Amino acid sequence: MRGLVERWSNINSYSHNLAGLAELSHLLKTEWKPLGDVEEIPVGFQESIDSRGSVQRRPLGRALRIRQRSDAPLRAFLCIHMDTVYPPEDGFTAVTEVDANKLRGPGVSDAKGGLAVMLVAVEAMERSSWAKKIGWEVLINPDEEIGSPGSAPLFDEAAAGNHVGLLFEPTLPDGSLVSERGGSGSYAVVVHGRSAHAGRDPHLGRNAIHAMAKTVVRLSELTSDSVTINVGNVQGGGPVNVVPDLAICRFNVRARTPADQKHVQEAISQVIHEADGQDGIHVELHGGFHRPPKPLDDGARGLQKIIEHAAHELGLSVAWRYSGGVSDGNQLAAAGLPNIDSLGPRGGNIHSHEEFLLVDSLTERAKLAYMVLQSIAEKGFTTETRRHGGAIEV
Numbered sequence: 001m002r003g004l005v006e007r008w009s010n011i012n013s014y015s016h017n018l019a020g021l022a023e024l025s026h027l028l029k030t031e032w033k034p035l036g037d038v039e040e041i042p043v044g045f046q047e048s049i050d051s052r053g054s055v056q057r058r059p060l061g062r063a064l065r066i067r068q069r070s071d072a073p074l075r076a077f078l079c080i081h082m083d084t085v086y087p088p089e090d091g092f093t094a095v096t097e098v099d100a101n102k103l104r105g106p107g108v109s110d111a112k113g114g115l116a117v118m119l120v121a122v123e124a125m126e127r128s129s130w131a132k133k134i135g136w137e138v139l140i141n142p143d144e145e146i147g148s149p150g151s152a153p154l155f156d157e158a159a160a161g162n163h164v165g166l167l168f169e170p171t172l173p174d175g176s177l178v179s180e181r182g183g184s185g186s187y188a189v190v191v192h193g194r195s196a197h198a199g200r201d202p203h204l205g206r207n208a209i210h211a212m213a214k215t216v217v218r219l220s221e222l223t224s225d226s227v228t229i230n231v232g233n234v235q236g237g238g239p240v241n242v243v244p245d246l247a248i249c250r251f252n253v254r255a256r257t258p259a260d261q262k263h264v265q266e267a268i269s270q271v272i273h274e275a276d277g278q279d280g281i282h283v284e285l286h287g288g289f290h291r292p293p294k295p296l297d298d299g300a301r302g303l304q305k306i307i308e309h310a311a312h313e314l315g316l317s318v319a320w321r322y323s324g325g326v327s328d329g330n331q332l333a334a335a336g337l338p339n340i341d342s343l344g345p346r347g348g349n350i351h352s353h354e355e356f357l358l359v360d361s362l363t364e365r366a367k368l369a370y371m372v373l374q375s376i377a378e379k380g381f382t383t384e385t386r387r388h389g390g391a392i393e394v
């Protein structure tokens with residue numbers, strides 16, 4: 001497993017490095033081929049707003065989907081991404097050994113360690129006598145680190161076709177798993193005004209930067225105990241003797257619960273609507289809540305019980321915590337599939353040049369994931385399981 005993680009992490013698979021993603025995907029395909037039917041799925045484009053306020057489409061890599069016994073009455077969905085946050089020119093491109101149990105490198109825990117854990121858990125399942133009791137679908141997507149803009153529809157399909165989800169994002173160094181997550185939305189506001197000479201005809205102009213500044217203040221004031229709005233980028237204007245006709249701001253929203261999300265979305269629409277109503281000013285809102293909040297519901301609680309039981313059998317203790325970060329588990333939960341999304345290895349400092357992986361956690365987490373799959377195969381996972389946290393035959 002350590003060898004796989006090193007080999008995979010030494011390939012740069014930044015979300016926009018399509019050649020690197022294809023190279024990694026090829027290696028992953030080789031590993032998965034003996035286990036099920038492998039499909040390569042193009043995932044479309046990432047849309048963004050450029051500095052002229054126009055919509056740009058950037059191509060993305062391909063997802064891998066592997067399926068086995070899709071007609072089984074009980075089906076598990078397993079998933080982790082192959083992309084990382086590190087562009088090749090960033091210089092953080094190779095794995096180094098910090099000590100016998102610690103590797104430092106791009107994606108070692110987020111999420112190439114998770115790719116190894118998922119693979120070995122499924123291999124073990126396929127060797128066991130429980131395999132015939134359970135079908136599975138594995139998805140390895142190429143765009144999670146940019147919010148899964150292309151692979152999003154694959155999660156809706158997965159939620160409709162499976163009963164339970166296991167995702168392999170890294171856990172904390174102490175092994176705690178994530179119980180619930182807040183939601184995240186990313187937006188761009190494009191403000192069009194009217195340009196004019198600032199000295200000769202200022203009355204003919206409509207200043208897009210003034211209009212945007214007011215909008216930024218109003219958006220920022222929507223921040224509360226359970227909602228955060230962060231305006232992270234502004235663009236616009238040119239020579240200072242010209243009334244600017246274009247301004248753009250980009251912001252991220254975090255909402256703790258589905259009710260918070262609904263409330264803040266309505267408030268944002270209202271702010272934009274009012275800004276758009278000003279004389280000579282036109283305001284457009286782009287983007288949305290690509291990752292809805294992931295609350296701890298009955299389904300997730302039922303799965304927690306199964307994981308705790310499996311961990312206990314292995315002599316591991318499990319702690320749960322809330323995270324303000326988001327994952328594909330958010331979208332999966334919103335589409336109705338109960339899931340736990342932090343079954344990957346122990347590691348830390350992810351999204352930084354100090355990202356590390358604790359090597360002994362690879363086998364530990366693969367055993368845990370296998371035990372969870374076995375328990376689901378053995379005892380089933382139904383609405384009743386979800387409600388009471390006990391396992392009941394399907």
Ligand SMILES: [Zn+2]
Binds near residue numbers: 081110111144170
């Ligand atoms: Zn990740």
